[in-house]
Amino acid sequence: MSVKVEDLHFSYPTRPVLTRIDLTVEPGEFVALVGVNGCGKSTLLRLIAGLLRPSSGRILLGGAELTSLSRRQVARRLAVLHQSLPPVPAMTVRQLVRQGRYPHQGPFGLLRESDSMDEALELAGVAHLADRVLDTLSGGERQRVRLALAVAQNTRILLLDEPTAHLDIRHQLEVLELVRALREIRGLTVVTVLHELDHAARFAERIVALHEGRVWADGPPKHVITPELLADVFGVAGRVVTDELHGSPRCLLDAAL
């Protein structure tokens, strides 16, 4: 399912955040949004998720205008992994992942399709954690559980807001590898906000760099990750080399400008 953003503007009462954003994400694409804190990348993600209303412009999910869809219909098209999930006392992994079926259920939890829930636990590699209480999980396990929730939601679009924040490097890679695998198995369209440029270059097919509320660059990692990007967008002097093994660009950071 495609995501299309047309001439999008968004401002808070005190300041403009996004101006004239145009972006088309094709079905099955893996796109990373990068930029400094406050550049509007999380805001763009929330706008696409329908959690914020744009000041002007349009957003289309698979050709249907977002404003014409009910919240429930949106929830059947896209799943969101938010930056944080506040703890709920005594909630188990299974209880959380079951919530992914909510947009597909009637009242009293009718039309319960527990098969797709078990499959989601399996795919995200958390079936063995199903009866654990969420509070007792490590950060990496919790992210995998939240991905299982997104899988259970059975959408064609997956939005992620900094899925690797606060994780050890091993779990950062594990989570991104899982996202890549899920995308292949389920044919998902993935749009993720990422802090780490090397991760973006390594896992995404396409990088959209936002700067001062506009799209500063948009294209394959090799074209976007350049010393100019580091200098003009991130304020860092650096060099970009090619990772021999993966063929992706890597940043060597030298100094703050």
Add this chain to the structure above:
Amino acid sequence: MTSARPARGVAAAALLLAVAAVHLLASGQPLGAITGLLDGAADGQAEKIVWELSVPRLLTALLTGAALGVAGYVLQATLRNTLAAPEFSGVNPGAVLGILGGLTLGLFPAGSAAGALLAALAGGALGGGLTWLLSAGRDPAGLVVHGLLGSALLAGLTTMLLAYQPSRFGNALRWLIGSVEGRVWEHLALTSWWIAGGIAVAWACAGMLAVLSPSDDHAASLGVHPGLGRAVALTVAIMLTAGAASLAGAIAFVGLAAPHVARRLGGRVRTVAVVGAIALAGADSLAQLAGQLLDGTHRLGIPTGVITALAGAAVLIRLGRSQ
């Protein structure tokens, strides 16, 4: 998981039956009069007493407990605070104020179930609304602090009302402390449907309540409008609290403690209804027994509200320490 469901239903039914039996035996009526009712007819004076007094008292305890348990569960899930409860959110104190205010102003006769229910509903909505206003625009978790303030304010108003007409204090006591005694079939006829309806709505919304409990963003991403969902949930909580208050007044701690137990058991609305019903019927069994030990001290015996306040506090201290 699927095989565990019928087993849990059987266990719940068995526990309910057991606590009902204990409650009836604790009423102090002769065993023959209780078992004599099993033939479906109340023959003789002793059986009539059981049928007209003990059975309604049992049903009042079960219904009130279930209503308060579910109301507490709904409040805790939607306000995201495990200390949210009908008595701390302004709803229950408001309902009690409504009933006492209505009685004092002579708006409805003391025996009227519909009058008490409407007054409790108006008062509960007022109390909930007051809490809502005090905490307007703030995080739902902060609502509990303002709920406590609102509850204190409403309790103060109730005290003023009683101080103004001290002669009514004796009659008001059962509402203030909470008691399931003295309810007859007439009181139950309307309120039982009301409470059953409220629990059914909460059950239908169980999935939505679970989705609302982590955060607004989470709920919205799963297709729930957070503000609308919260409004529906709070309305159900007020309905149920008003129903409970119109039967038994200010029963404390069942609405606070039952949801904790239900969540520990991995259950949702149906579990908390059963837990609340068993808790209050159990507490009232103790109240009946204690009342017989202190025979003749007071017309009311030991009000159930005293037992729930003591037992609930003990349960919560334990929960707090084990967490």
